[in-house]
Amino acid sequence: MSSMKMNRTMSVLLCAVLLSACSDASASIKDKDTPIITVGDTAITKGQVYEKLLPSFGAPAVMQHITEVICDNEVEVTDEMKKTAEDNLEYYKSILGPYFEEYMAEQGMDEETFLDQQILMQQNDRLPSLYIEENYAELAEKYKPILGTILSFETMENANAAASALKDGSMNIEEAINAYGSTSTGESELITIDSRNYDAEAIAVLRAAEPDDGWVPVQSTSGTAYVLRVEEKDYEALKEQAMTAFANISDVQSAAMKFFCSKYGFTVYDIDLISSIYSNYPYILNQNIPSSLTD
Amino acid sequence: MGNFIKKNIFLCIIIALLAGISIFYIYDTNTGKLPGKRSGTEDVVYEINGEDITAEQFYEQMYKNGGEQIVAELFGRTVVDQAIETTPDLEAWAQNQAAAVEQNYKYSYGASYKDVIGQALIEAGYSGYEDLQQYMLDYRKRIMLSEQYAEQHFDELKIRSISYLLIMEGENTEDRKAAVDVAFAEGKSFADVAKEFSEDTSTAYSGGVLGVIDANTNNLDEAFLTAALALEEGMTSPWVHSEQFGWFRIRNDASTPETLEETVIQQALAEAGLTEEDRDLISVNPYETLVSQYDASLTGKAILATAEALGTDFGGDDELKAMILDYYGAEEE
Numbered sequence: 001m002s003s004m005k006m007n008r009t010m011s012v013l014l015c016a017v018l019l020s021a022c023s024d025a026s027a028s029i030k031d032k033d034t035p036i037i038t039v040g041d042t043a044i045t046k047g048q049v050y051e052k053l054l055p056s057f058g059a060p061a062v063m064q065h066i067t068e069v070i071c072d073n074e075v076e077v078t079d080e081m082k083k084t085a086e087d088n089l090e091y092y093k094s095i096l097g098p099y100f101e102e103y104m105a106e107q108g109m110d111e112e113t114f115l116d117q118q119i120l121m122q123q124n125d126r127l128p129s130l131y132i133e134e135n136y137a138e139l140a141e142k143y144k145p146i147l148g149t150i151l152s153f154e155t156m157e158n159a160n161a162a163a164s165a166l167k168d169g170s171m172n173i174e175e176a177i178n179a180y181g182s183t184s185t186g187e188s189e190l191i192t193i194d195s196r197n198y199d200a201e202a203i204a205v206l207r208a209a210e211p212d213d214g215w216v217p218v219q220s221t222s223g224t225a226y227v228l229r230v231e232e233k234d235y236e237a238l239k240e241q242a243m244t245a246f247a248n249i250s251d252v253q254s255a256a257m258k259f260f261c262s263k264y265g266f267t268v269y270d271i272d273l274i275s276s277i278y279s280n281y282p283y284i285l286n287q288n289i290p291s292s293l294t295d
Numbered sequence: 296m297g298n299f300i301k302k303n304i305f306l307c308i309i310i311a312l313l314a315g316i317s318i319f320y321i322y323d324t325n326t327g328k329l330p331g332k333r334s335g336t337e338d339v340v341y342e343i344n345g346e347d348i349t350a351e352q353f354y355e356q357m358y359k360n361g362g363e364q365i366v367a368e369l370f371g372r373t374v375v376d377q378a379i380e381t382t383p384d385l386e387a388w389a390q391n392q393a394a395a396v397e398q399n400y401k402y403s404y405g406a407s408y409k410d411v412i413g414q415a416l417i418e419a420g421y422s423g424y425e426d427l428q429q430y431m432l433d434y435r436k437r438i439m440l441s442e443q444y445a446e447q448h449f450d451e452l453k454i455r456s457i458s459y460l461l462i463m464e465g466e467n468t469e470d471r472k473a474a475v476d477v478a479f480a481e482g483k484s485f486a487d488v489a490k491e492f493s494e495d496t497s498t499a500y501s502g503g504v505l506g507v508i509d510a511n512t513n514n515l516d517e518a519f520l521t522a523a524l525a526l527e528e529g530m531t532s533p534w535v536h537s538e539q540f541g542w543f544r545i546r547n548d549a550s551t552p553e554t555l556e557e558t559v560i561q562q563a564l565a566e567a568g569l570t571e572e573d574r575d576l577i578s579v580n581p582y583e584t585l586v587s588q589y590d591a592s593l594t595g596k597a598i599l600a601t602a603e604a605l606g607t608d609f610g611g612d613d614e615l616k617a618m619i620l621d622y623y624g625a626e627e628e
Contacts, residue, residue: 027338269329
């Protein structure tokens with residue numbers, strides 16, 4: 001008797017263990033076997049349509065929805081946004097003329113949805129700025145903004161001569177540019193670690209310099225010679241300019257979306273959907289990525 | 296209880312050990328797995344701002360963007376699958392075509408070729424790269440169904456094989472036209488005259504062969520098409536003027552099912568530089584150029600006609616029915 005009990009206990013335990021070895025969650029619609037169309041003896045079911053829709057339209061549909069939710073909560077719709085949307089609608093009408101209706105039908109939109117879309121785009125454009133505002137100190141540490149002027153010259157001889165003339169005040173920037181053949185505009189610009197317009201040697205010297213150092217000539221290994229000066233290194237003093245510059249960095253835009261997705265608790269519970277998002281918009285995921293996608 | 300444990304101490308140790316191993320096993324096998332969520336009786340796909348989006352709601356969201364296209368494509372595949380049997384030959388063809396596509400993409404895209412193919416297939420309503428052979432099979436079946444439809448509606452569609460020659464507008468146009476007229480008057484064949492005089496270099500070398508067209512062809516010059524459709528078999532048109540191209544003489548090489556097949560075979564033999572003895576080496580379908588180049592509406596017509604013959608139930612959804620009819624180009628009643 002006790003041996004039978006023992007066997008039963010062991011079997012139940014084994015079954016429980018095996019059953020609990022789960023796979024990744026996969027959501028399904030409740031009436032997946034409902035036929036939408038039947039041709040001859042074959043039915044096209046709602047489940048089939050769902051399965052085919054998900055790989056192509058799943059991730060974009062999620063992106064659209066979460067953008068709407070985030071924008072609704074974060075960015076107030078202003079009269080200016082409404083006005084821009086109306087202006088864009090009129091612009092489309094004027095350039096498409098008699099084809100406007102056809103175009104809207106092709107896009108699956110009416111005027112109201114067009115206006116909503118236009119407003120959403122403007123709200124969405126504001127998200128990076130909100131994220132940067134909230135995380136400025138951290139982003140400034142990462143992207144190290146610095147305000148300076150960099151003049152490029154073809155030869156080191158010209159760069160040295162320009163530096164001397166600028167230092168002793170015998171020439172202003174415009175005169176030095178003209179006299180020594182620089183291709184630069186001579187305007188101050190914000191440099192971040194994401195800036196790729198100058199040789200690394202020039203950027204390194206700029207970073208090491210202080211505003212009191214004045215004009216410094218630099219020879220790069222690419223052959224281009226530079227004369228440069230630092231104007232401001234204080235992150236807080238540069239905040240306004242730096243925020244505009246950060247908003248144009250694609251990594252910051254992605255980080256902004258990730259930040260808001262985390263703030264609004266975006267979580268996926270379907271392996272096919274998370275796989276599609278992981279391929280197309282990995283930056284919006286804040287949850288643990290299933291090992292089946294990363295192995 | 297205490298007595299039981301004392302009496303069965305060894306057994307209890309085994310059970311405790313098994314329980315420990317089981318807990319570890321459960322923990323280990325679930326680590327790295329995506330957890331699911333339910334809301335009432337429904338599966339949740341994702342949540343945002345505390346709101347659960349169920350699979351049902353997500354279906355509606357996705358359907359708005361691409362549902363009609365997916366349903367229409369599934370409809371087409373379902374029809375074609377029932378109408379055309381998957382034979383071993385067809386499977387072999389699809390396998391070869393898939394291998395050729397893979398080679399081309401590998402050459403063009405390197406290591407990422409599978410991703411590129413997969414993405415293209417997803418956009419066409421398939422699951423991904425693994426469906427390449429299925430896609431080729433479906434494609435071939437659609438062409439075959441369209442060819443069958445063309446053959447069954449031969450007269451109604453005014454199907455014909457056409458050749459032509461072109462004299463472009465310019466200096467001495469009338470003299471060049473007259474040279475053509477003289478060649479015909481001397482009894483030269485249309486193919487020979489086209490080879491000698493046609494100023495359309497893309498077809499002159501083949502004796503002016505255009506291919507097989509029908510009444511729905513919409514990518515040819517209007518004057519050309521009207522003249523071509525008015526010709527009886529074996530007839531050559533007088534000069535036909537096209538504002539865009541110049542002057543055409545057009546010949547109806549074949550406009551019955553039997554002569555069409557023979558004409559296409561002869562044209563294929565001539566193009567490959569083969570003789571009548573090599574006939575077995577040539578495998579042609581007389582409707583291939585019609586389906587693939589000149590009548591894009593044939594596939595839709597074939598699918599709708601076949602669906603009607605098989606019996607289709609839209610579950611009383613008139614909007615869905617109208618969408619499918621529109622997707623496959625049904626003419627409004």
